[in-house]
Amino acid sequence: MECRDPPVLHDQPGKCASDKIFLLFAIKSIPKHFERRQAVRETWGREGSYENGLQVRTVFLLGRSSVDDPSLDKIVSFEAQLFKDLLVWDFHDTFYNLTLKEHVFFKWMLDHCPQVSFIFKGDDDVFANTQAILNHLKSLDPAQASTLYTGQIISDATPLRDPNIKYYVPQSFYEGPYPPYAGGGGFLFSGNLLPSLYHVSFYIPFYPIDDVYNGMCFKAIGINPTKHDGFKTFDIREQDRENPCVHKDLLLVHQRNPQQTMRLWRNMHSSMLTC
Numbered sequence: 224m225e226c227r228d229p230p231v232l233h234d235q236p237g238k239c240a241s242d243k244i245f246l247l248f249a250i251k252s253i254p255k256h257f258e259r260r261q262a263v264r265e266t267w268g269r270e271g272s273y274e275n276g277l278q279v280r281t282v283f284l285l286g287r288s289s290v291d292d293p294s295l296d297k298i299v300s301f302e303a304q305l306f307k308d309l310l311v312w313d314f315h316d317t318f319y320n321l322t323l324k325e326h327v328f329f330k331w332m333l334d335h336c337p338q339v340s341f342i343f344k345g346d347d348d349v350f351a352n353t354q355a356i357l358n359h360l361k362s363l364d365p366a367q368a369s370t371l372y373t374g375q376i377i378s379d380a381t382p383l384r385d386p387n388i389k390y391y392v393p394q395s396f397y398e399g400p401y402p403p404y405a406g407g408g409g410f411l412f413s414g415n416l417l418p419s420l421y422h423v424s425f426y427i428p429f430y431p432i433d434d435v436y437n438g439m440c441f442k443a444i445g446i447n448p449t450k451h452d453g454f455k456t457f458d459i460r461e462q463d464r465e466n467p468c469v470h471k472d473l474l475l476v477h478q479r480n481p482q483q484t485m486r487l488w489r490n491m492h493s494s495m496l497t498c
C-alpha cells in the first residue's frame with residue numbers, strides 16, 4: 224500500500240517523442256511471457272503509421288519475477304534493448320501488485336507521453352483488431368473523444384467472498400458494490416484524462432483488483448464508462464473463435480494464445496478473405 228514509487232529498471236523515454244501519437248497500446252505482461260509479447264509485436268501491436276497517418280505505439284508493462292522464479296533479468300534486459308518497448312519497474316510482478324503497475328504507468332505517461340490522444344490498456348493474451356479500434360476512435364465527436372472510457376462494462380458487481388478464489392476480497396477490506404468498470408482484458412480511454420487519473424490515484428487506496436480500481440478512479444473524476452459491444456472479454460461462441468470474418472467487426476477478444484493470435488491475424492489480412 225505504501226510502495227508507490229519503485230525505481231524504473233528499463234525505460235523508453237523517447238517512445239512518444241517524434242510524432243503526435245494517436246493510440247498507445249499499454250500491455251500488462253510479466254517477464255516470462257516472451258512469446259506472448261512477440262505475437263503482439265508481430266500482429267495487432269505493430270508500431271508505426273496506420274491509415275490516414277495515425278501513429279500507433281506499444282509498450283509492455285512489467286515488474287520483476289518473484290524470488291521463486293529463476294532470474295530472467297538478463298534476457299528481459301536484452302529484449303528491452305532490442306525492441307525498445309519494455310517498461311520494467313523494480314517491484315514484484317504479482318496479481319495483487321497490478322494496481323501499483325497502474326499507478327506507475329499513469330506517472331510514466333505524464334512524464335513521457337502526455338500528448339497521446341488515446342490509450343488502450345490490456346492484457347498480453349488478448350486479440351485486438353487495431354484497424355477497427357482506430358476506426359472507432361476516429362468516429363468519435365470531440366466531446367466523446369475527450370471523456371472516453373469504454374470497453375466491456377461490468378455493472379452491479381460486488382466483491383466475491385469465497386476465500387478460495389483469485390478475486391476474493393474480505394468484508395473487512397471493502398464493503399458495498401463496485402462502481403461500473405471496464406473489464407481489464409482491454410479497454411480504451413482518453414489521454415487527456417491522465418493528469419486527473421494520476422491525481423486521484425493518490426487518494427484512492429490501492430485495490431487488489433486492477434480493473435475495479437480503474438473504475439473507482441474514473442468514477443472519482445466524474446467519468447462514466449460507456450459500453451462497446453465490440454469488446455468481448457469473456458470471449459465469443461466456440462464455433463466463431465477461429466473465424467476471421469466474425470473478428471472483423473470486433474475490437475477485442477479475450478483470450479487467445481500466441482499461435483491463435485498469429486493465425487487469426489494472418490487470416491484476417493489475407494487477400495483471399497471474402498466475408
Ligand SMILES: *[C@@H]1O[C@H](CO)[C@@H](O)[C@H](O)[C@H]1NC(C)=O
Nearest residue numbers: 226313314315316317319320
Ligand atoms: C509488491 O511489490 C513489492 C515490491 O517488490 C513487494 O515488496 C510486495 O511483496 C509485492 N506485493 C505483492 C502482494 O506481491
